[in-house]
Amino acid sequence: MSKSLLGIAAVALCLTAAPVLAADKGGGMSDDEVEGLFASTCGFCHQDGGRVAGKGPQLMGTKRSDAFIVNRIKHGKEGYMPAFGQALTDREIKGIVHYIRHLKPD
Numbered sequence: 001m002s003k004s005l006l007g008i009a010a011v012a013l014c015l016t017a018a019p020v021l022a023a024d025k026g027g028g029m030s031d032d033e034v035e036g037l038f039a040s041t042c043g044f045c046h047q048d049g050g051r052v053a054g055k056g057p058q059l060m061g062t063k064r065s066d067a068f069i070v071n072r073i074k075h076g077k078e079g080y081m082p083a084f085g086q087a088l089t090d091r092e093i094k095g096i097v098h099y100i101r102h103l104k105p106d
């Protein structure tokens with residue numbers, strides 16, 4: 001009797017815990033989220049989602065390291081690109097680096 005109750009409790013626990021774990025695993029930003037963020041924050045200069053050069057250089061296919069890209073986003077470049085270290089969270093910057101790495105031609 002108490003054993004089967006324990007079983008029911010265990011199943012209930014699994015059912016409530018599962019969605020929480022699933023949400024945790026996808027903790028990064030969705031592709032759509034990052035694409036929108038890039039378009040509104042960076043797209044003015046890095047055109048066509050960073051695929052072609054505009055006021056800023058093309059980012060698609062960049063040979064720069066993650067550290068370089070993160071640094072450029074956070075600190076910008078005097079006279080060329082504004083710094084986004086205050087405007088964006090680390091999570092958003094990580095998402096953007098991932099986005100740049102996975103850019104494909106339209």
Ligand code: HEC
Nearest residue numbers: 041042045055056057064069072073077080081082084096
């Ligand atoms: C006001 C225009 C402008 C905006 C907005 C802008 N950038 Fe830039 N960005 C530039 C320019 C210009 C350069 C080239 C600077 C140089 O000559 O080194 C650059 C360079 C870069 C580089 C380095 C490219 C390389 O290989 O040297 C990265 C990465 C980058 N931008 C990412 C971003 C991201 C991500 C955003 C949005 C969060 C953004 N930029 C917003 C103008 C801009």
